[in-house]
Amino acid sequence: MPRTIAVANQKGGVGKTTTSINLAAALAIEGQSVLLVDIDPQANATSGLGVDPKSLARTVYNALINNDNVDSLVIETGVQGLSLLPSNGHLAGAEVELIEIEDRTRRLRVVLDGMNHQKYDTILLDCPPALGFLTINALAAARSVLVPVQCEYYAMEGLGRLMESIERIRQSVNPDLEIEGILLTMYDARNSLARQVTDQIRSHFAGKVYDTVIPRNVTLAEAPSYGRPVLLYNMASSGAQAYLSLAKEFAIHGEKSAR
Ligand code: ATP
Ligand code: MG
Numbered sequence: 001m002p003r004t005i006a007v008a009n010q011k012g013g014v015g016k017t018t019t020s021i022n023l024a025a026a027l028a029i030e031g032q033s034v035l036l037v038d039i040d041p042q043a044n045a046t047s048g049l050g051v052d053p054k055s056l057a058r059t060v061y062n063a064l065i066n067n068d069n070v071d072s073l074v075i076e077t078g079v080q081g082l083s084l085l086p087s088n089g090h091l092a093g094a095e096v097e098l099i100e101i102e103d104r105t106r107r108l109r110v111v112l113d114g115m116n117h118q119k120y121d122t123i124l125l126d127c128p129p130a131l132g133f134l135t136i137n138a139l140a141a142a143r144s145v146l147v148p149v150q151c152e153y154y155a156m157e158g159l160g161r162l163m164e165s166i167e168r169i170r171q172s173v174n175p176d177l178e179i180e181g182i183l184l185t186m187y188d189a190r191n192s193l194a195r196q197v198t199d200q201i202r203s204h205f206a207g208k209v210y211d212t213v214i215p216r217n218v219t220l221a222e223a224p225s226y227g228r229p230v231l232l233y234n235m236a237s238s239g240a241q242a243y244l245s246l247a248k249e250f251a252i253h254g255e256k257s258a259r
Contacts, residue, residue: 002035002120003254004112005180006142010165011158012129015148015185017044018220019246020126022239023146025229026247028081032121035074038087039108039138040128041095046086049077050227053088061091063111064098064137070115079229083120091134098133105173108137122254131165139166140173144180146250148214149201151187151194156201179205181253183246185214212246215239 007020017040024036038045039060043053053059062068063085075084098104112123124146125138139145145166149155159182170177182205188194202209214220217239223230230240 001117002123003144004123004125004142006125006127006135006138006145007148008125008127008135008138008145009147009149009158009162010129010131010135011150011154014129014150015183015214016129017048017126018224019146019148019183019185019214019243020045020124021048021224022220022229022231022243023246023250024082024122024124025079025231026243027122027251028079029231029244030247030251031081032251033081033083033119035083035085035120035123037085037108037112037123037125037138039091039125039134040087041089041092041134042128043087043089043091044224045126046084046088048224048227049079049082049084049229051075051077051084051086053086056086056088059087059091060085060111061087061094064091064094064107065101067111070111078227079232082229095132095134098137104133105136105140109141112141131161136169136173139169139177142174142177144178146180146183148183148185150185151191151197151201153193153197155197156204159201159205179208181250182209183212183214184209186216187213188216210246210249212242212249214242214246217242 024034028034046053127135219237220239223233
């Protein structure tokens with residue numbers, strides 16, 4: 001079975017998509033077979049991998065709502081070993097349409113279970129910035145959740161709410177859901193507040209925070225406009241090197257938890 005991880009934080013703009021794309025690409029470059037599922041109607045993971053969301057007739061929406069076979073919806077990307085289950089704006093409708101569907105919180109899980117599993121080592125789910133049905137479906141389908149956190153003042157407050165939601169998901173649809181790790185993003189070492197917030201998060205979530213910290217790096221923000229993960233855009237950049245380091249940590253954790 002693949003290792004399925006939701007990349008989630010209801011706070012917007014904290015680096016979920018940047019992490020999904022670049023961790024997925026780094027794992028693929030290390031030799032894994034990876035599926036990135038874009039479960040956000042903003043479709044930033046889709047466009048960031050060079051696929052125009054508007055050009056797509058069928059997306060993850062068709063699997064969730066119309067039961068289309070997932071394997072037929074998956075697109076190969078420019079990165080060998082990295083496949084994409086794309087999204088576009090139509091997915092916004094699913095947030096409402098799911099309410100009418102029986103077992104509305106388990107749709108994504110059913111969809112992914114119906115897929116050819118042998119194909120993938122890791123599945124990453126890039127969530128929207130909300131705790132609506134799409135994120136709940138991702139948390140219900142995942143084995144664990146990776147939480148990108150921006151090193152800023154309100155970070156802890158948002159994390160508290162996310163942890164409460166994770167606990168509710170555990171008590172309802174997914175009792176085994178684990179915290180894969182908390183990832184500090186957009187870190188600026190010159191900013192003393194960022195250092196304080198980092199220390200606070202590390203002491204509060206001891207053992208759960210990745211050693212790797214993603215620095216604020218403009219190359220990470222530029223790469224999506226070229227439709228590429230940063231590793232294929234500027235391998236030497238501090239952002240690319242940070243995501244490679246995260247992929248190594250992530251793989252070691254995977255080996256430990258598989259035992
Ligand atoms: P949303 O909640 O809207 O889905 P998100 O959590 O997926 O947002 P991203 O889209 O990954 O966040 O990042 C938000 C913005 O910050 C983007 O423009 C992205 O390019 C930029 N960004 C992300 N990480 C970094 C970084 N480490 N350094 C500089 N810019 C970054
Ligand atoms: Mg995003």
